[in-house]
Amino acid sequence: MLTIEDLHVEVAGSPILKGVNLEIKEGETHVLLGPNGGGKTTLLMSIMGLPRYKVTRGKIYFKGEDITNLPPNERAKLGIGIMFQKPPSIRGVKLYQIGEVSLRGKEDGDRIKSYAELLNLINHIDRDLNYGFSGGELKRSELFQLLCQKPDLVLLDEPESGVDLDNISLIGTVINELLNKEDKVKSRKSSGIIVTHTGYILEYVNADKGHVLMDGKIICDGSPRDLFEEVKKHGYGRCTECL
Amino acid sequence: MSIISPSRKEELRKLAELARYKVATYGEDIDISVFEEAEEVKEIDELSKLPPEIQDAAISSGIDITEKERAGSFVQVDHSVIYQKIQSAYRGQIEIMSITDALEKYPELEEYWWKAVRVDQDKYTAHAELYPMHGYFIRVLPGQKVDRAIQACLLLQENARTQNVHNIIMMEEGSSAQIITGCSIAPKVNEGLHIGISEFYIKKNAKLVFTMIHNWADGFHVRPRSGAIVESNGIFINNYILLKPVKSIQSFPTAILEGENSKAMFNSLLYGLKDSKIDVGSRIILRGKNSSGEAISRAIVADSSQIYARGTLIAQNDESKAHLDCRGILFSNDGIMYAIPELLADRAPNSILSHEAAIGPIAEEEIEYLMTRGLSKEEAVSLITQGFMDVEILGLPKHLEDYIRRMIELTQKESM
Ligand SMILES: Nc1ncnc2c1ncn2[C@@H]1O[C@H](COP(=O)(O)OP(=O)(O)O)[C@@H](O)[C@H]1O
Ligand SMILES: [Mg+2]
Numbered sequence: 001m002l003t004i005e006d007l008h009v010e011v012a013g014s015p016i017l018k019g020v021n022l023e024i025k026e027g028e029t030h031v032l033l034g035p036n037g038g039g040k041t042t043l044l045m046s047i048m049g050l051p052r053y054k055v056t057r058g059k060i061y062f063k064g065e066d067i068t069n070l071p072p073n074e075r076a077k078l079g080i081g082i083m084f085q086k087p088p089s090i091r092g093v094k095l096y097q098i099g100e101v102s103l104r105g106k107e108d109g110d111r112i113k114s115y116a117e118l119l120n121l122i123n124h125i126d127r128d129l130n131y132g133f134s135g136g137e138l139k140r141s142e143l144f145q146l147l148c149q150k151p152d153l154v155l156l157d158e159p160e161s162g163v164d165l166d167n168i169s170l171i172g173t174v175i176n177e178l179l180n181k182e183d184k185v186k187s188r189k190s191s192g193i194i195v196t197h198t199g200y201i202l203e204y205v206n207a208d209k210g211h212v213l214m215d216g217k218i219i220c221d222g223s224p225r226d227l228f229e230e231v232k233k234h235g236y237g238r239c240t241e242c243l
Numbered sequence: 244m245s246i247i248s249p250s251r252k253e254e255l256r257k258l259a260e261l262a263r264y265k266v267a268t269y270g271e272d273i274d275i276s277v278f279e280e281a282e283e284v285k286e287i288d289e290l291s292k293l294p295p296e297i298q299d300a301a302i303s304s305g306i307d308i309t310e311k312e313r314a315g316s317f318v319q320v321d322h323s324v325i326y327q328k329i330q331s332a333y334r335g336q337i338e339i340m341s342i343t344d345a346l347e348k349y350p351e352l353e354e355y356w357w358k359a360v361r362v363d364q365d366k367y368t369a370h371a372e373l374y375p376m377h378g379y380f381i382r383v384l385p386g387q388k389v390d391r392a393i394q395a396c397l398l399l400q401e402n403a404r405t406q407n408v409h410n411i412i413m414m415e416e417g418s419s420a421q422i423i424t425g426c427s428i429a430p431k432v433n434e435g436l437h438i439g440i441s442e443f444y445i446k447k448n449a450k451l452v453f454t455m456i457h458n459w460a461d462g463f464h465v466r467p468r469s470g471a472i473v474e475s476n477g478i479f480i481n482n483y484i485l486l487k488p489v490k491s492i493q494s495f496p497t498a499i500l501e502g503e504n505s506k507a508m509f510n511s512l513l514y515g516l517k518d519s520k521i522d523v524g525s526r527i528i529l530r531g532k533n534s535s536g537e538a539i540s541r542a543i544v545a546d547s548s549q550i551y552a553r554g555t556l557i558a559q560n561d562e563s564k565a566h567l568d569c570r571g572i573l574f575s576n577d578g579i580m581y582a583i584p585e586l587l588a589d590r591a592p593n594s595i596l597s598h599e600a601a602i603g604p605i606a607e608e609e610i611e612y613l614m615t616r617g618l619s620k621e622e623a624v625s626l627i628t629q630g631f632m633d634v635e636i637l638g639l640p641k642h643l644e645d646y647i648r649r650m651i652e653l654t655q656k657e658s659m
Contacts, residue, residue: 050611076617088608092630101626102616128630145616 001026001191002047002153007058009039009046016042018216019058024153027188029179031202031224032195034213035236040195041085043213044155047193048082049075062153077104081151083142085158085195089130095141096125102148115147119174135162143174154178154192160201172204181206199228212239247346247353255362259372262363269551270493270522273464275370278405278436281321290316290326296430297400303487304425305456305646306396312642314391314420315339320398321406322376336387337420338380339395342409345380352380355411359442359470359499367438367466371407378408378440383418383449392421392643397439400429407438414449414477422451423643426465427458434462434490443471445479447502452638454482456647457492461517465492475502475531482510482637484647486654488517488548495524495553500534500563511540512632512647514654515548515578524553524583529563529594536565541632544571544578545658555585558594567598572605572631574658605631621659628655 002024009017016039024030032040046053047060049072060068067075099112116125119140124133130141139159146154159175160168180188194201202224210224212231219242220227230238247255266272287293290308293301297320298308307313314333317340318326324341338345346352362372379395399406412422426437437459445451459465471479479498498507509525527536542550554567571580584598605627613623634648 048615050615051607052611071620072611072614073617073619076615082615084612088606088612090609090612090627090630092633093613093626094630097626097630098613098616101613101618104617149616 001063003061005059007046007060008056009042010054010056011042011052016216017046020218022218024191024193026191028209029192029194029207031207031210032193032213033210033227033231038214039216040213041157044082044157044193044195047155048072048080079152080155081146081149082155083146083157083159087130087138087142089128091128091131093129094126095121095129098129098145099148102145112148115144119144136164136167139163139171143171146178147174152190154190156192156194158195158197161197168200169204172201175205202228214239246350247356251353255357255372258363259369262369263366265363265365265369267365267367267493269495271491271520273436275366275405275436278403281401281404284320284323284325286325290318297398300398300427300429300458301396301425304396304427304458305423306394306425312391313394314389315393317379317395318398319377319408320400321404324377333389336384336389337393338382339393340380342378342380342411352411355442355444359472360440360468364468368440368468371409371438371440374407375409376407378410380411381422382413383415383420385415386417389420392423392640395422395424397426398428399432399435402432403434405436405438409440412441412443412451414445414451416446417448419450421640422453424455425458428460428463433460436464439467441467441469443479445471445473445477447474448476450478452480454637454639456484458487459489461488462490464490467494469494469496471498471507473498473500473502473505473507476504477502478506480508480638483523484512485521486514486650489519489521491520493522495526497526497528499528500531500536502531503533505531505534507536509538510636513540513542513550515542515544515550516658517546517548519548521548522551524555526555527565528557528559529565530559532560532562534560534563539568539636542571542580543628543632544573544580545575547575547577549579551581551583553583554598556596557587557589558591558596559589561591561593563591564595569600571602625655
């Protein structure tokens with residue numbers, strides 16, 4: 001579904017990603033671990049195609065198509081969706097409006113309402129998008145938009161950070177829905193990349209593969225739990241040995 | 244004939260004569276003498292009998308020709324009042340008539356005539372007094388809650404004319420209503436001058452939502468002069484919407500909050516197009532105990548337009564508060580926006596006045612965010628702009644809100 005080859009990305013003139021290779025198959029969920037500033041957000045933003053993240057070398061293929069130079073809206077149409085770590089707020093644009101945008105023509109008010117209900121956002125859909133939302137509300141707002149959009153590749157940037165324990169299982173449930181975790185393993189269509197710092201989300205969502213991203217490179221692949229145990233015990237200290 | 248007493252008439256005439264050449268504080272000075280007087284136009288008995296191009300002009304300023312969603316209508320073309328009607332369900336709730344008839348019928352109007360606006364404020368007020376050409380009188384009777392909007396339409400169909408109207412809007416105690424006033428012109432009109440005096444009296448416990456939609460042309464000058472006096476627990480909401488080019492418009496409506504707990508809100512949505520010179524402000528004078536106000540303006544500067552957005556809050560009561568919120572976006576390298584918020588605490592140390600003013604482009608981050616949900620860059624800019632021109636602040640019924648939203652979309656599509 002997604003193939004990344006030797007990806008180099010610059011942000012504001014400084015090189016951040018320095019040769020990332022990654023392959024995600026249909027139905028797979030990958031977890032991306034790594035220290036702060038390692039480039040996890042940069043990688044997701046580059047897959048989504050945000051213009052601030054400049055690809056200086058390498059290629060991104062999605063469903064066999066070279067998308068390296070496509071704008072974000074074209075990528076969204078092809079089936080990529082992202083949950084921002086720090087989404088901006090937009091005054092005057094309402095949350096339900098972006099729900100409609102994300103539904104793209106398939107809009108029906110019922111679906112917007114039922115997703116909002118599921119995410120405890122029924123009182124938020126008439127409010128300005130993300131404006132004055134709490135940390136947890138921001139995460140739920142992002143997931144609401146993704147539910148409307150139903151992407152085939154879901155990029156989740158720290159879905160659990162700033163979320164209290166009551167809400168984390170809700171967030172896990174919605175992520176599982178986005179990733180068709182209810183379906184039989186073989187018939188799953190959606191793929192995902194979950195960036196996590198704390199790893200808590202792994203108690204709610206099963207991931208197939210894990211990677212450690214550090215200093216702009218993927219330095220280690222393995223089972224998500226093994227990687228996370230390692231990080232819990234030793235931090236990223238021992239990872240530097242693999243650089 | 245008006246029954247304003249001869250002595251008062253003489254006094255007003257003298258004041259107007261003295262102010263005949265008095266240059267206004269703001270806005271470019273206009274030589275009124277270049278415009279001609281218009282001819283008389285015949286009355287009609289149904290709005291659908293208006294000539295088609297005049298109907299279109301009325302519709303584009305928010306007028307409902309079918310009158311389905313309206314409690315009553317008033318239409319003036321050039322100098323002639325051609326239509327006035329109250330829907331049967333609303334008889335006994337409201338009065339709508341030409342101000343000329345009202346001054347004959349109600350002697351007590353004398354004490355309201357030039358009370359909220361000064362006759363000698365400038366040459367335009369003076370001109371309106373010296374060369375009166377009707378205008379409307381709308382009264383909502385005590386305790387009446389009018390559930391449909393009342394519409395008034397001031398139209399010009401001849402080129403290079405002046406139209407001076409003087410309106411009085413009287414909200415009697417405990418009444419509430421929505422008034423929508425559309426000012427518009429026939430397609431062949433490019434030049435001209437509209438002077439509109441509007442005096443609002445909001446009595447105790449009354450509430451008025453007044454929405455003015457302007458639809459002028461490249462060569463047209465506009466000088467509205469409005470004032471409101473709000474009594475205790477009264478609420479005055481004044482919406483102003485300008486989405487078409489104009490040569491120049493200058494207005495600075497004032498609400499005086501005399502009564503306890505009185506409130507005023509001014510909302511302006513301004514779209515500067517072509518060479519429009521737009522100078523629109525709002526002034527709230529807080530005199531009553533616990534009076535409060537809000538002045539919000541949203542301005543988009545396109546082409547080589549210039550927008551001056553003024554706002555003045557004056558607190559004269561210790562227990563009063565008001566806020567001013569003025570934001571602008573320049574879509575063009577040739578445009579100018581000048582935001583001028585002013586706060587004055589006048590011997591009222593405990594009053595609270597605040598303002599936020601901001602001019603700047605739409606954040607790239609916001610555009611990109613919407614693009615990740617599938618919108619093209621243009622669609623994202625358009626959605627954010629429509630959100631910026633926030634129709635919901637106007638407090639209008641849904642159908643009017645939708646109507647104005649559609650107009651903004653249209654203006655935006657045409658200008659981009
Ligand atoms: N807009 C920016 N301008 C300059 N540097 C940036 C910008 N965004 C991110 N960076 C830098 O890129 C590096 C990687 O950041 P990021 O991808 O956010 O890491 P992570 O998500 O793994 O914490 C950091 O050193 C960060 O400071
Ligand atoms: Mg990050």
